[in-house]
Amino acid sequence: MIYLDNSATTKPHKEVLATFMQVNELYYANPASIHNAGVEANSLLAKAREQIAQLLNTVANNVLFTAGGTESNNFAFFGAAKKGNFRGKHIITTEIEHPSILEAAKRLEAEGYEIDYLKPDKNGVISLDELHEKLRKETILVSIMHVNNEMGAIQPIEEAAEMIHENSRAMFHVDAIQSFGKLPIAFNDEAGPDILSISGHKIHALKGSGVIAFRKKPMIEPFLVGGGQEFGLRSGTVAVPQAVALAKAARLAVEALPVQLEKYKKWSANLHEYFTQFGSEVLVLSPKNGAAHILSFSVRGLKGEILINALQKRDIIVSTSSACSSKQTKTSHVVEALNVDNRFKNGVLRLSFGAFTTETEIEQFKQAFTAVMKELKGENEQ
Amino acid sequence: MIFKEILVRYGELSTKGRNKKDFINRLRDNVRYSFNDIMPLKIRAERDRMFIVIENDEKFNVLMERLPHVFGIQSFSPVASCGKDLDEMKALALEILEDYRDVGDITFKVEVHRTDKAFPLNTHELQREMGATILPQFSNFSVQVKNPDVALRIEVREDAVYMMAQVIQGAGGMPVGSNGKSLLMLSGGIDSPVAGYLMMKRGVRIDAIHFFSPPYTSDNALQKVKELANGLTKFGANVRLIVIPFTELQVAVKDNVPDNMTMTSTRRMMMKVADKVREEVGALGIVTGESLGQVASQTLESLTAINDVTSTPILRPLIAADKLDIIKIAKEIGTYETSIQPFEDCCTVFTPASPKTKPRLDKVQHFESFTQFDELIERAVKNRETYIFPQKEVKEDKFADLL
Numbered sequence: 001m002i003y004l005d006n007s008a009t010t011k012p013h014k015e016v017l018a019t020f021m022q023v024n025e026l027y028y029a030n031p032a033s034i035h036n037a038g039v040e041a042n043s044l045l046a047k048a049r050e051q052i053a054q055l056l057n058t059v060a061n062n063v064l065f066t067a068g069g070t071e072s073n074n075f076a077f078f079g080a081a082k083k084g085n086f087r088g089k090h091i092i093t094t095e096i097e098h099p100s101i102l103e104a105a106k107r108l109e110a111e112g113y114e115i116d117y118l119k120p121d122k123n124g125v126i127s128l129d130e131l132h133e134k135l136r137k138e139t140i141l142v143s144i145m146h147v148n149n150e151m152g153a154i155q156p157i158e159e160a161a162e163m164i165h166e167n168s169r170a171m172f173h174v175d176a177i178q179s180f181g182k183l184p185i186a187f188n189d190e191a192g193p194d195i196l197s198i199s200g201h202k203i204h205a206l207k208g209s210g211v212i213a214f215r216k217k218p219m220i221e222p223f224l225v226g227g228g229q230e231f232g233l234r235s236g237t238v239a240v241p242q243a244v245a246l247a248k249a250a251r252l253a254v255e256a257l258p259v260q261l262e263k264y265k266k267w268s269a270n271l272h273e274y275f276t277q278f279g280s281e282v283l284v285l286s287p288k289n290g291a292a293h294i295l296s297f298s299v300r301g302l303k304g305e306i307l308i309n310a311l312q313k314r315d316i317i318v319s320t321s322s323a324c325s326s327k328q329t330k331t332s333h334v335v336e337a338l339n340v341d342n343r344f345k346n347g348v349l350r351l352s353f354g355a356f357t358t359e360t361e362i363e364q365f366k367q368a369f370t371a372v373m374k375e376l377k378g379e380n381e382q
Numbered sequence: 383m384i385f386k387e388i389l390v391r392y393g394e395l396s397t398k399g400r401n402k403k404d405f406i407n408r409l410r411d412n413v414r415y416s417f418n419d420i421m422p423l424k425i426r427a428e429r430d431r432m433f434i435v436i437e438n439d440e441k442f443n444v445l446m447e448r449l450p451h452v453f454g455i456q457s458f459s460p461v462a463s464c465g466k467d468l469d470e471m472k473a474l475a476l477e478i479l480e481d482y483r484d485v486g487d488i489t490f491k492v493e494v495h496r497t498d499k500a501f502p503l504n505t506h507e508l509q510r511e512m513g514a515t516i517l518p519q520f521s522n523f524s525v526q527v528k529n530p531d532v533a534l535r536i537e538v539r540e541d542a543v544y545m546m547a548q549v550i551q552g553a554g555g556m557p558v559g560s561n562g563k564s565l566l567m568l569s570g571g572i573d574s575p576v577a578g579y580l581m582m583k584r585g586v587r588i589d590a591i592h593f594f595s596p597p598y599t600s601d602n603a604l605q606k607v608k609e610l611a612n613g614l615t616k617f618g619a620n621v622r623l624i625v626i627p628f629t630e631l632q633v634a635v636k637d638n639v640p641d642n643m644t645m646t647s648t649r650r651m652m653m654k655v656a657d658k659v660r661e662e663v664g665a666l667g668i669v670t671g672e673s674l675g676q677v678a679s680q681t682l683e684s685l686t687a688i689n690d691v692t693s694t695p696i697l698r699p700l701i702a703a704d705k706l707d708i709i710k711i712a713k714e715i716g717t718y719e720t721s722i723q724p725f726e727d728c729c730t731v732f733t734p735a736s737p738k739t740k741p742r743l744d745k746v747q748h749f750e751s752f753t754q755f756d757e758l759i760e761r762a763v764k765n766r767e768t769y770i771f772p773q774k775e776v777k778e779d780k781f782a783d784l785l
């Protein structure tokens with residue numbers, strides 16, 4: 001099977017699974033317990049936290065473990081909004097965020113918050129001028145995703161961070177779920193976003209693990225209350241094996257980043273070039289300077305599902321624009337926001353690469369896709 | 383890695399003459415203790431400066447992080463070197479100054495020291511030549527001769543050319559050990575490590591004593607105290623930790639002294655034990671983390687009753703400090719996180735419901751007089767265990783494969 005749906009989820013690394021198993025076998029005690037086994041589990045957890053903090057250029061106390069990307073995003077959005085609402089109720093985000101931000105925004109709107117949605121240009125990139133215009137005294141939160149999960153547009157996070165910090169007191173949250181381990185992220189005491197969301201299963205760790213990291217001291221209202229774990233900000237017994245597995249996967253991802261990035265860039269350029277041979281029949285949605293590990297394209301007049309099935313017959317797994325919205329019948333909000341031509345709206349496919357993707361697989365995809373196009377356009381009829 | 387060594391300045395020593403040599407040797411040993419984990423270090427101690435050789439990036443980073451904590455160092459500078467060739471010198475100077483490019487407008491000067499008189503350019507010529515090369519490259523630099531923000535110091539010596547730009551403030555004070563030795567009562571709480579730190583800053587070498595009451599207190603509590611003792615070594619000295627088996631004495635107090643006075647009596651026993659140990663290890667004073675009014679045992683009346691057992695100087699550097707200020711120091715010196723780990727210690731196991739905050743000495747003495755505590759004290763002192771820090775952390779490796 002050629003798996004090209006790594007933005008939906010990734011296959012866990014063998015080493016990461018081994019870590020997960022070993023931690024479950026050896027350090028299963030509750031890290032909050034004061035007996036020796038608990039203390040051991042806690043010191044392992046502390047090491048994992050420390051490792052992630054180092055990879056992110058922050059300190060251990062600024063890293064909280066969550067149950068995944070959606071929780072991290074929800075937590076950041078609601079938590080920062082609640083914490084800051086004595087100063088104002090204005091929030092800025094974009095039209096192309098993941099539903100875990102957009103749905104959270106809707107809910108806050110119903111509670112009386114005022115939300116501005118930035119509109120991306122045809123490359124999926126927001127305008128810093130528009131962001132600047134919309135920032136005001138009452139703005140308490142700006143939430144922008146780093147890399148769009150459906151088409152790979154990269155937002156100018158560093159410039160946005162600088163602008164936000166210079167012109168407002170708003171917290172800046174960045175959904176880095178599709179970018180962590182794929183692109184360098186400027187995040188340190190002096191510069192960068194205030195809050196980052198990271199998900200484990202997008203970087204070959206396990207599903208059900210995530211991180212919310214802070215540049216400085218966590219300033220956020222807790223969401224889960226109870227035993228006071230995670231510095232009182234996220235109660236609930238910490239899933240130590242998931243956390244340690246995530247720390248390991250994060251290290252592997254960051255270490256491999258320079259090498260992987262070169263590969264992704266090469267394949268992405270190769271595929272951009274490849275698709276030109278279909279002329280006006282295929283529209284590549286991903287911008288050429290977008291994230292190299294995501295490539296979205298659309299075939300005129302053909303439904304995405306039909307293409308997925310046809311490729312699947314050839315043992316190639318791709319997805320429609322996003323796994324989260326692929327079961328819905330309406331057009332993706334990202335595609336809508338990009339003003340894609342109607343004839344292309346329903347045929348959007350996404351290829352996304354991961355640590356296990358090989359050059360041969362890219363070639364095999366190209367052959368299969370060429371064959372599928374012929375078949376579906378009736379050229380192969382006997 | 384452009385830096386080859388770190389130059390350490392002792393500064394103006396208050397101890398001159400023959401003591402100076404002791405001072406320097408002490409400081410060199412202390413530097414070795416503080417960097418036990420990145421040994422071996424090549425250190426060359428000269429009459430008025432010390433050089434630590436930088437072998438790799440990792441050592442350099444650790445040195446830069448921890449040298450500011452080592453007492454007895456006035457300032458230090460990373461030093462780069464190159465051959466006695468003008469082009470090489472120019473290239474090196476630009477490389478060193480690269481760090482100052484993005485820091486806004488700064489004032490700058492070149493300082494030249496030429497001990498190799500055979501070098502073709504004299505001091506002024508070299509100064510002008512280097513200045514003329516550097517200034518056009520950095521738009522944010524302007525020359526100022528008095529008190530510039532950055533001074534690039536170039537030393538032309540016999541063997542090579544040495545350059546430095548950064549002067550980092552040290553912790554000052556005296557090398558630990560140059561002012562005698564005291565015994566620190568180390569409980570595992572927030573205060574006592576801070577008290578130890580403040581004494582070390584005055585050049586006092588520290589041995590620590592800890593009272594251990596198994597099974598009422600756990601190995602984790604002891605482990606925590608070991609970590610604290612180890613943590614204090616980064617200020618430039620080894621620390622001996624003496625662990626006293628205290629259960630027997632503590633139970634005897636509980637069984638023989640009225641409930642509301644056990645606290646006072648327990649502290650008196652601790653002080654007696656500590657004083658005996660102090661004598662055996664050759665320390666001159668006892669250091670405690672007591673701070674007036676913090677808990678029942680820290681009222682003037684309590685301190686009087688506890689102090690009664692000895693005439694040894696009891697040094698209490700925190701006696702007038704506010705808790706919040708103590709916490710602030712604990713955080714700065716990195717002991718806070720360890721101190722707040724929640725393990726029962728011997729001071730809290732048998733805490734009575736309402737300890738007397740104003741115990742009367744005669745009464746305490748009266749109740750203690752029915753029991754042969756001296757024998758128990760002898761035994762506790764005899765059965766002590768001693769650990770020497772810095773100790774390499776072995777615990778960490780266990781998790782290395784998992785992460």
